[in-house]
Amino acid sequence: MDTPLAPGPEFDRIRALVRAASAIAPAAPGGGPGDDAAVVDVPPGERLVVSTDLSIEGVHFERAWLRWETIGYRAVTAALSDLAAMAARPLGVLLSIALPPELDTAVLESIAAGAGRSLAAAGAPLLGGDLSRSPGPVVLDAAVLGSAGRPVGRRGAVPGDEVWVTGELGGAALAVRDWQQSLEPDPRARRAFERPRARLEESRWLAEEVRPSALIDLSDGLAGDAAQLAAASGVRVDIDLDAVPLAAPLEEYSDRGAALRLALTGGEDYELLVTGAPGRLGTARRAFEDRHGVRLTRIGRVEEGRGVGWRRGGDAIALALAAFDHFAETE
Amino acid sequence: MDTPLAPGPEFDRIRALVRAASAIAPAAPGGGPGDDAAVVDVPPGERLVVSTDLSIEGVHFERAWLRWETIGYRAVTAALSDLAAMAARPLGVLLSIALPPELDTAVLESIAAGAGRSLAAAGAPLLGGDLSRSPGPVVLDAAVLGSAGRPVGRRGAVPGDEVWVTGELGGAALAVRDWQQSLEPDPRARRAFERPRARLEESRWLAEEVRPSALIDLSDGLAGDAAQLAAASGVRVDIDLDAVPLAAPLEEYSDRGAALRLALTGGEDYELLVTGAPGRLGTARRAFEDRHGVRLTRIGRVEEGRGVGWRRGGDAIALALAAFDHFAETE
Numbered sequence: 001m002d003t004p005l006a007p008g009p010e011f012d013r014i015r016a017l018v019r020a021a022s023a024i025a026p027a028a029p030g031g032g033p034g035d036d037a038a039v040v041d042v043p044p045g046e047r048l049v050v051s052t053d054l055s056i057e058g059v060h061f062e063r064a065w066l067r068w069e070t071i072g073y074r075a076v077t078a079a080l081s082d083l084a085a086m087a088a089r090p091l092g093v094l095l096s097i098a099l100p101p102e103l104d105t106a107v108l109e110s111i112a113a114g115a116g117r118s119l120a121a122a123g124a125p126l127l128g129g130d131l132s133r134s135p136g137p138v139v140l141d142a143a144v145l146g147s148a149g150r151p152v153g154r155r156g157a158v159p160g161d162e163v164w165v166t167g168e169l170g171g172a173a174l175a176v177r178d179w180q181q182s183l184e185p186d187p188r189a190r191r192a193f194e195r196p197r198a199r200l201e202e203s204r205w206l207a208e209e210v211r212p213s214a215l216i217d218l219s220d221g222l223a224g225d226a227a228q229l230a231a232a233s234g235v236r237v238d239i240d241l242d243a244v245p246l247a248a249p250l251e252e253y254s255d256r257g258a259a260l261r262l263a264l265t266g267g268e269d270y271e272l273l274v275t276g277a278p279g280r281l282g283t284a285r286r287a288f289e290d291r292h293g294v295r296l297t298r299i300g301r302v303e304e305g306r307g308v309g310w311r312r313g314g315d316a317i318a319l320a321l322a323a324f325d326h327f328a329e330t331e
Numbered sequence: 332m333d334t335p336l337a338p339g340p341e342f343d344r345i346r347a348l349v350r351a352a353s354a355i356a357p358a359a360p361g362g363g364p365g366d367d368a369a370v371v372d373v374p375p376g377e378r379l380v381v382s383t384d385l386s387i388e389g390v391h392f393e394r395a396w397l398r399w400e401t402i403g404y405r406a407v408t409a410a411l412s413d414l415a416a417m418a419a420r421p422l423g424v425l426l427s428i429a430l431p432p433e434l435d436t437a438v439l440e441s442i443a444a445g446a447g448r449s450l451a452a453a454g455a456p457l458l459g460g461d462l463s464r465s466p467g468p469v470v471l472d473a474a475v476l477g478s479a480g481r482p483v484g485r486r487g488a489v490p491g492d493e494v495w496v497t498g499e500l501g502g503a504a505l506a507v508r509d510w511q512q513s514l515e516p517d518p519r520a521r522r523a524f525e526r527p528r529a530r531l532e533e534s535r536w537l538a539e540e541v542r543p544s545a546l547i548d549l550s551d552g553l554a555g556d557a558a559q560l561a562a563a564s565g566v567r568v569d570i571d572l573d574a575v576p577l578a579a580p581l582e583e584y585s586d587r588g589a590a591l592r593l594a595l596t597g598g599e600d601y602e603l604l605v606t607g608a609p610g611r612l613g614t615a616r617r618a619f620e621d622r623h624g625v626r627l628t629r630i631g632r633v634e635e636g637r638g639v640g641w642r643r644g645g646d647a648i649a650l651a652l653a654a655f656d657h658f659a660e661t662e
Binding site for chain 1 (some may be wrong): 367370413464547638
């Protein structure tokens with residue numbers, strides 16, 4: 001890739017970053033990083049969809065748990081997942097990286113290679129970014145650009161809609177819990193944390209085939225993100241606890257309550273919560289699963305009211321749950 | 332502004348941030364932050380221009396020097412300046428903020444108010460962002476979106492072009508040097524550092540009236556940014572040291588060499604370096620200065636070759652200068 005920058009150690013680092021990412025990701029329009037800003041064309045008739053996502057050492061990840069490549073992969077994937085939540089097609093990513101002085105260019109290249117793998121999976125180029133020294137933690141911030149003819153978002157759920165979820169939940173949270181207890185996670189849980197997929201194709205397929213009323217990605221956990229969808233749509237979301245699909249290692253848990261708690265409150269599954277008029281998702285389920293190799297499960301209903309209601313065996317039950325909250329006292 | 336988020340301390344903080352910024356900045360299309368991503372329309376016939384800019388405590392600013400409002404203002408202005416460098420019209424900004432736990436919501440609101448003032452000056456809305464705890468420094472990352480029919484950039488300078496600069500240089504660097512020596516800066520230098528303007532209208536006017544061959548904003552200092560323009564265009568940029576316009580407090584310096592060094596190497600003036608065919612900028616200078624209240628000064632010429640050449644009294648001279656470089660050994 002053509003990166004016409006002047007000499008200097010900062011620019012050497014940018015060149016190394018761009019080389020490492022663009023060895024893997026699609027080429028950027030116009031030759032990639034090198035100007036003050038990147039230039040992108042939004043497809044005619046589509047609207048621009050943008051979001052940004054911070055990944056900070058000590059808050060979102062720990063150096064000891066993951067390879068640098070994985071840290072780069074996850075930071076970009078988490079941001080791309082916000083495009084999936086809007087049923088948008090990715091146009092590209094701007095990646096800002098701040099590194100403490102003790103970490104060298106090899107670390108930067110590993111982060112960039114991971115970012116590149118996530119971009120390649122999404123078919124999106126690295127458009128640019130920023131690079132800085134950090135006096136403390138490693139900081140990544142990925143700003144994602146996408147486009148959609150009809151962005152979906154979380155505001156359109158109406159009473160009577162069904163609530164469905166893609167994939168299985170709680171795998172990433174299980175890995176985190178094991179790391180926090182200095183245990184080596186189940187390899188399937190580790191993989192769920194290390195290699196999540198942004199459900200980009202899945203959400204565009206759903207937008208096209210099902211016309212869902214609302215969509216949200218599960219980045220903070222089902223409990224928290226269902227509450228966001230409920231608040232944004234001005235409805236209550238009722239979820240049947242028996243229907244929630246658990247990640248395979250959680251299915252094997254003897255303590256079903258503990259397993260469910262991880263699946264409901266654990267962040268970073270990056271699956272989709274989707275609502276739609278009765279029957280629409282059920283009719284499309286088989287085609288969805290065949291095409292994407294991802295489960296689609298009905299887990300509840302939208303009702304008049306507010307917040308999230310939990311049901312078991314048809315009865316409403318009370319659950320005290322906290323989603324991941326960066327500022328919660330009880331974190 | 333309508334921010335339909337669920338209850339919780341993290342979302343209270345986001346609400347406070349959005350309120351503080353949007354009390355000042357233009358309203359976002361579609362009601363502002365609240366979905367997973369923001370939706371924006373790019374004007375028909377224009378291309379999307381995007382960039383991102385990190386501001387990190389201990390690297391880009393010190394808490395002791397500035398109010399939080401100023402830190403927010405400068406972070407957004409620095410990012411918007413990259414749109415000026417492309418002659419793009421701003422569409423909006425995504426702002427990511429990471430704060431250490433000891434800083435409370437009042438700090439966040441001050442940062443947001445400063446960001447809002449910069450956005451208001453640019454006529455651009457806050458589209459969204461991200462918010463996190465930081466285990467160390469305050470981190471801001473502003474991703475800016477703009478559009479341009481004909482983005483300019485730094486690659487088009489050709490031998491024979493004239494080199495011009497807007498405004499006066501070195502004021503911000505003088506303030507930083509004084510703070511580093513525990514001196515209270517000259518109020519004009521302090522103002523240059525605290526309230527830079529992104530030259531957005533100026534650059535669009537130049538793009539329209541002058542059709543410049545290349546543009547770059549002076550974020551790393553004239554010496555460094557001229558070297559970037561030279562590298563990107565594959566030319567040498569010759570600069571006449573006697574012509575470089577100095578910020579007023581530097582004009583009063585007895586040590587002209589020290590003043591010039593600050594003007595050449597000091598970052599964060601956010602003025603524009605612009606190249607154009609002979610005569611074009613000279614013809615437009617009076618109209619530009621009358622309209623924008625900003626000086627436009629011819630400081631050099633584009634030649635065959637590479638790098639930056641320095642001249643004094645018509646003779647080439649050698650200067651050992653280093654632009655601000657986050658990773659330079661000599662920083």
